Amino acid sequence: MALNILVVDDSSVMRAMIIKTLRLSQLPLGEVLEAPNGQEALKVLDNKWIDLALVDINMPVMDGEEMIDTLRQNPETADLPVIIISTEGSETRKESLLQRGTGFVHKPFTPETLRDTILKTIGGLDEQKAGEGTV
């Protein structure tokens, strides 16, 4: 199955770096879409089927935390796999995000770390769908 991935970050250079890493990762990619903040990301999600969102935390207009809370409250997007890609160093905040069912990749990251976290997140989702485990 090809993955449609949404990359949400206010830095266009960081979005480009993440997309380049995705293209080199040998993951089965479908469409890769971009948004510069949470609000624009929610608009993309209204119009496109997305399998995975890669989301920064600190962004203008709508930050990553607010975006994830909005996703989790909507039955159509409540189970969307999300990986936070951020410089966040607070264990308190990271724990709070992980409790909302997200993965986490710390910036700066290596391509291997991003690929492995995506595989773990998507693999976990498949297990959950098959009723063989929980995320």
Added chain:
Amino acid sequence: MSKKLEKELYKAATLTFEELGFLLPTPEIDEQQLNARVEAAVSVDFEGPFSGKLLLRVCGGLLPIIATNMLGEEDVPSKSLQYDALGEIANVICGNMLPEIAGSDHIFHVSSPEIVDDIDLPPVAEVQVGLGTGRADLLLFVFNYPALMEE
């Protein structure tokens, strides 16, 4: 100036330039690097248990090199992308430094980077990182936590 803050600032900066900007810091800063002309500066604000600002300025032709390296392209990116790349470097340095100086239990909000000229305030920490034939200067300003300045 706080030695502890400068150590953490230097550590976060060198890690970020290496892993995000694909630039290896030089062990020493030579005459050419020291005399390099300032070409751009950005800053990020942070708020949490204490608030402040991190200023990053680059000298000696580093601005296009950082963006070119980050994007992995042969053509030199536009000025807008060059500043975007520099801002992201400042953001990542700031995000990696804060838990090291404040502890990982505290939550900080880091703002989007802004292009600046200079900041007319005394920094609590200042470091220089030699990169190629240029250098990066990092200045940390803390506004409401005098104890941090004395460490």
